[in-house]
Amino acid sequence: MTYAEFHRRSVEEPDAFWAEQARLIDWQQAPQSICDNSRPPFTRWFAGGTTNLCHNAVDRHLAARGDQPALISVSTETGVEKAYSFRELHAEVQHTAAMLQALGVRQGDRVLLYMPMVAEAVFTMLACARIGAIHSVVFGGFASVSLASRIEDAQPRVIVSADAGSRGGKVLAYKPLLDEAIRLSSHKPQAVLLADRGLAPMERVAGRDHDWAALRQAHLDTEVACVWLDATATSYTIYTSGTTGKPKGVQRDVGGYAVALAASMEHIFQGEAGATFFCASDIGWVVGHSYIVYGPLIAGMATILYEGLPVRPDAGIWWSLVEKYKVRTMFTAPTAVRVLKKQDPAFLKKHDLSSLKALFLAGEPLDEPTARWISEALGVPIIDNYWQTESGWPILTIANGVEKKASKFGSPGVPMAGYKVKILHESTGQELVEPGQKGVVVIEGPTPPGFMQTVWRDDERFVKTYWQSIPGRMVYNTFDWGIRDADGYYYILGRTDDVINVAGHRLGTREIEESISSHANVAEVAVVGVADALKGQVAMAFVVARDAAAVADEAGRLRLEGEIMKLVDSQLGALARPARVRFVSLLPKTRSGKLLRRAIQAVCEGRDAGDLTTIEDPAALRQVLDSLVG
Numbered sequence: 055m056t057y058a059e060f061h062r063r064s065v066e067e068p069d070a071f072w073a074e075q076a077r078l079i080d081w082q083q084a085p086q087s088i089c090d091n092s093r094p095p096f097t098r099w100f101a102g103g104t105t106n107l108c109h110n111a112v113d114r115h116l117a118a119r120g121d122q123p124a125l126i127s128v129s130t131e132t133g134v135e136k137a138y139s140f141r142e143l144h145a146e147v148q149h150t151a152a153m154l155q156a157l158g159v160r161q162g163d164r165v166l167l168y169m170p171m172v173a174e175a176v177f178t179m180l181a182c183a184r185i186g187a188i189h190s191v192v193f194g195g196f197a198s199v200s201l202a203s204r205i206e207d208a209q210p211r212v213i214v215s216a217d218a219g220s221r222g223g224k225v226l227a228y229k230p231l232l233d234e235a236i237r238l239s240s241h242k243p244q245a246v247l248l249a250d251r252g253l254a255p256m257e258r259v260a261g262r263d264h265d266w267a268a269l270r271q272a273h274l275d276t277e278v279a280c281v282w283l284d285a286t287a288t289s290y291t292i293y294t295s296g297t298t299g300k301p302k303g304v305q306r307d308v309g310g311y312a313v314a315l316a317a318s319m320e321h322i323f324q325g326e327a328g329a330t331f332f333c334a335s336d337i338g339w340v341v342g343h344s345y346i347v348y349g350p351l352i353a354g355m356a357t358i359l360y361e362g363l364p365v366r367p368d369a370g371i372w373w374s375l376v377e378k379y380k381v382r383t384m385f386t387a388p389t390a391v392r393v394l395k396k397q398d399p400a401f402l403k404k405h406d407l408s409s410l411k412a413l414f415l416a417g418e419p420l421d422e423p424t425a426r427w428i429s430e431a432l433g434v435p436i437i438d439n440y441w442q443t444e445s446g447w448p449i450l451t452i453a454n455g456v457e458k459k460a461s462k463f464g465s466p467g468v469p470m471a472g473y474k475v476k477i478l479h480e481s482t483g484q485e486l487v488e489p490g491q492k493g494v495v496v497i498e499g500p501t502p503p504g505f506m507q508t509v510w511r512d513d514e515r516f517v518k519t520y521w522q523s524i525p526g527r528m529v530y531n532t533f534d535w536g537i538r539d540a541d542g543y544y545y546i547l548g549r550t551d552d553v554i555n556v557a558g559h560r561l562g563t564r565e566i567e568e569s570i571s572s573h574a575n576v577a578e579v580a581v582v583g584v585a586d587a588l589k590g591q592v593a594m595a596f597v598v599a600r601d602a603a604a605v606a607d608e609a610g611r612l613r614l615e616g617e618i619m620k621l622v623d624s625q626l627g628a629l630a631r632p633a634r635v636r637f638v639s640l641l642p643k644t645r646s647g648k649l650l651r652r653a654i655q656a657v658c659e660g661r662d663a664g665d666l667t668t669i670e671d672p673a674a675l676r677q678v679l680d681s682l683v684g
């Protein structure tokens with residue numbers, strides 16, 4: 055079948071198409087309907103069918119491949135390297151499920167994970183899926199305020215965490231950040247389960263905190279069966295940044311997600327049961343959920359869980375893992391490749407990479423020099439894929455598992471199964487059909503299986519934010535600019551909103567601004583994303599100090615910059631820390647008081663600031679420019 059025909063069927067005959075894809079997973083009870091879009095935009099997939107993500111990821115492989123590796127946990131931070139077969143993973147997941155049950159977790163309860171890249175994190179996610187608890191993984195690099203807002207929103211019965219993470223040999227204690235976050239949140243978890251890696255001392259709260267190893271010991275013999283869940287039940291929530299300071303809980307289902315991942319593993323990633331998948335991301339991000347944990351396991355592949363940097367102990371570490379575990383498919387973000395590109399290319403030649411079939415890159419724009427460099431160095435196809443936390447799996451890429459198609463540098467590719475992608479005029483909502491016309495990338499409903507169900511406990515926000523932002527049109531807004539060429543390939547040209555992308559990580563500038571504003575000497579602040587050769591973008595903050603005398607000289611400016619960076623570090627995490635803080639006496643705004651972020655960003659990037667007819671005081675923009683000098 056040609057890809058064009060495959061895609062046409064997926065959108066024009068969704069019931070027939072997705073009923074076939076649904077056969078890629080196990081069902082306890084077959085779905086009664088395939089695509090129920092009777093109440094748009096709340097599409098329900100495979101309603102009436104019952105299944106379980108953990109069963110599909112683990113249990114169903116026991117008969118054919120019980121002794122094959124399933125989870126390979128590698129940490130170059132602690133030196134731990136351990137492979138779990140499907141049978142061993144099955145046992146660990148049951149121990150963990152029994153522990154969660156003993157701590158009071160029932161079907162539908164939330165379990166929040168704040169964990170480094172350790173096997174226990176994967177056990178916990180799968181254990182939640184097994185018993186129908188809703189997991190909410192918070193990236194371990196986030197700090198107390200970010201964590202607190204997620205605890206507040208998810209209202210977890212139990213939080214699972216660890217003493218510490220480690221990055222580049224530097225231990226980052228999690229427990230004090232977690233304790234502070236629980237203190238800040240009005241919701242308190244009933245229990246906290248703590249994996250002790252022996253990296254940092256932990257203070258225990260009596261009656262609330264439990265030790266992983268001790269509790270596990272008590273549940274070695276407990277068998278916990280999979281709970282058969284309706285396909286439309288909620289499997290997890292994952293928080294993501296938008297234009298407001300409050301992160302959104304992206305809510306995902308069970309059955310649609312399982313089918314979407316199984317289909318993507320076949321059509322896009324060309325997975326092969328028994329082979330190894332290596333996704334160098336983090337379980338705190340959607341890529342980690344879909345392609346470290348669920349996707350490869352559903353496809354019967356071994357998955358590598360990697361804690362560490364790509365350049366430590368040296369820049370050959372990933373390639374040595376490819377050789378050792380005969381990795382077939384690799385997945386990472388362009389930033390990691392840009393980091394490797396700065397190292398000696400000899401590291402790539404030292405290892406036998408003959409098992410590797412393709413490298414997938416996602417999370418941020420893939421620039422042509424990076425793509426060319428890694429493509430020449432590895433000699434395998436480099437496949438860009440564009441998606442979002444909201445979609446759960448690629449929206450645009452090349453489905454070589456259906457039909458081999460050439461990639462084009464600079465383009466992630468074409469729409470995947472079930473995605474009706476359009477380019478619309480930002481303010482009129484008119485569809486732009488001519489090749490090369492720039493507009494907003496949108497998706498027409500019904501959205502495919504695996505796509506977000508809603509915003510956790512906020513249907514109204516889901517509809518208003520995503521589906522009613524373009525005048526006169528009820529379409530899903532990606533908030534990305536894009537164009538399509540004459541061959542139907544799309545190009546993504548950056549966000550339309552105030553979201554920035556630092557090293558493939560999505561951050562809201564408003565959250566950073568709110569954090570900076572909490573400093574006593576900050577009167578006003580604007581944060582913008584500025585192009586960066588390594589990280590894609592970095593955050594830059596422009597601050598108006600309350601006490602101008604404090605920033606009158608270089609020493610004062612450096613002091614306040616340092617304090618602000620420390621503040622952001624402790625509240626949001628190092629990821630959100632601005633690369634630079636600059637001081638001005640007024641910020642560029644419109645006459646109605648709206649910050650002119652795009653103009654600030656343009657000035658920072660040495661571009662023309664665009665239409666400035668609405669600016670209140672042009673001197674503000676000159677100040678921004680002057681503050682950049684030096």
Ligand code: AMP
Nearest residue numbers: 416417418419439440441442443546560
């Ligand atoms: P996240 O939800 O964190 O995965 O971030 C999603 C955003 O990252 C998208 O809306 C895009 O702005 C950007 N993005 C992700 N993948 C790509 C890609 N392959 N090319 C260009 N931008 C991308």
